[in-house]
Structures are given as C-alpha cells and as structure tokens.
Amino acid sequence: MKKSAFLSVSLVTIALSGWLSTAHADSAEANCQVRKDGDTKQGQSGPCTFSQRQGYIDLDLRNGETYSLAPGNQPNHFKDQKGNKVVRTQAAGDTQEFKWEGGKKVTVTFTRTHAAAGGGGASAVGSGETPADLKDLVNGRRVGGEVGDEMIRRGYSEARNQVQGDEVYSYWRKSSDGRCVVVHFDASRHVSSIASAFESSCQ
Numbered sequence: 001m002k003k004s005a006f007l008s009v010s011l012v013t014i015a016l017s018g019w020l021s022t023a024h025a026d027s028a029e030a031n032c033q034v035r036k037d038g039d040t041k042q043g044q045s046g047p048c049t050f051s052q053r054q055g056y057i058d059l060d061l062r063n064g065e066t067y068s069l070a071p072g073n074q075p076n077h078f079k080d081q082k083g084n085k086v087v088r089t090q091a092a093g094d095t096q097e098f099k100w101e102g103g104k105k106v107t108v109t110f111t112r113t114h115a116a117a118g119g120g121g122a123s124a125v126g127s128g129e130t131p132a133d134l135k136d137l138v139n140g141r142r143v144g145g146e147v148g149d150e151m152i153r154r155g156y157s158e159a160r161n162q163v164q165g166d167e168v169y170s171y172w173r174k175s176s177d178g179r180c181v182v183v184h185f186d187a188s189r190h191v192s193s194i195a196s197a198f199e200s201s202c203q
Contacts, residue, residue, distance in 0.1 A: 027052075031045060031048065031108075032048035032107070054169050056069065056070055067098075159173050159180070159202035180198065181196055
C-alpha cells in the first residue's frame with residue numbers, strides 16, 4: 001500500500017517537473033537487409049542505424065529509407081509510419097527480423113564492434129522480448145505499486161519513470177546481472193507489456 005502511494009506521488013512529481021519532455025533514445029549501428037514482397041533471393045543490404053525509445057523503433061538506412069515503428073497492443077507487434085502492421089519474428093543472437101503484413105522483411109544484424117562495446121549487440125537484440133521471469137506480470141492482476149513491490153521481490157531495482165499521456169514506462173535493472181527492462185503501464189496502471197531494453201536505458 002505504501003509503495004502504491006509512493007509510486008503515485010513519484011509519477012506526479014516527475015510529470016510536473018518537466019523532466020520527461022526530453023525523450024531518452026538508444027541507438028546502435030547495424031547492417032540492414034531489405035527483402036521486398038515476393039523476393040526469393042537475398043535482399044539488398046547496407047549500413048543502418050537502429051534506434052529505440054519507449055518501445056518505438058526507428059530503422060534509418062543509409063540509402064535514405066526510414067522505417068518508424070510504433071508499438072502495437074501486444075509484444076513484438078508494431079505499425080509503421082503508414083499504418084502497416086509489422087511483426088518482429090526474431091530477436092536472438094545478433095539479429096532482429098521485422099516482417100510487414102504485405103510480405104516485406106527487414107533483417108537487422110548488429111555490428112560486432114557495438115556488441116564488444118557493451119552498448120548493444122546481444123543485449124540490444126533482446127530488446128522487445130519479455131524476460132521469462134516476468135512474463136506472468138503482463139496482463140496480470142497486479143496494478144501500480146503492487147507491480148513495483150513484486151519487481152523488487154524478484155531482484156529488480158527501479159531506475160526511472162517516464163510518463164507519456166495516460167501511460168507510464170518504468171525502467172528497472174536486475175541487481176544480479178544488470179539487465180534492464182521497461183514495464184509499460186496502461187491508463188489503468190495494469191501492465192500491458194514488459195520488454196528487455198538497452199542497458200543505457202536504466203542509467
């Protein structure tokens with residue numbers, strides 16, 4: 001109960017402070033391969049930048065193409081800037097794959113130099129996945145501070161919160177391995193998604 005009251009007061013204070021007006025984004029250099037609808041051969045490939053902020057993803061290709069993906073109503077589902085449905089079909093190793101409803105697919109492979117620097121690579125690839133130890137909290141009965149209490153019980157510590165309209169994005173770091181996750185609260189303060197995030201998101 002005390003945690004619930006504390007969380008509510010904290011969120012109001014943060015919102016009033018104006019600190020949230022600055023978006024926190026994480027970027028990683030990668031290689032993007034685009035396979036057009038109906039293509040059976042390997043698609044065109046080239047350098048790109050992968051950026052993520054509060055569940056939103058931007059893929060900026062060096063040829064000028066940009067794909068801006070907004071989170072959908074379930075994990076790994078997005079909509080691009082034209083309203084097309086996009087599903088992340090793979091997020092493992094050093095690769096992420098995004099498939100459009102029309103058949104187009106973009107494969108993002110993170111560079112080894114970025115992985116070695118600790119800024120992305122495997123950790124970035126895992127972004128968007130729900131950690132196994134937190135899956136039961138998504139669309140569960142717990143709300144607001146109850147979720148915070150449970151996160152602490154499971155070995156996470158709160159790093160920061162961001163408010164976007166009626167929704168809240170709460171960033172947590174796991175004490176044992178430094179893993180960063182973002183908990184997305186809907187307007188009713190129930191958990192709509194939990195996803196792994198870049199380590200720098202929890203700083």
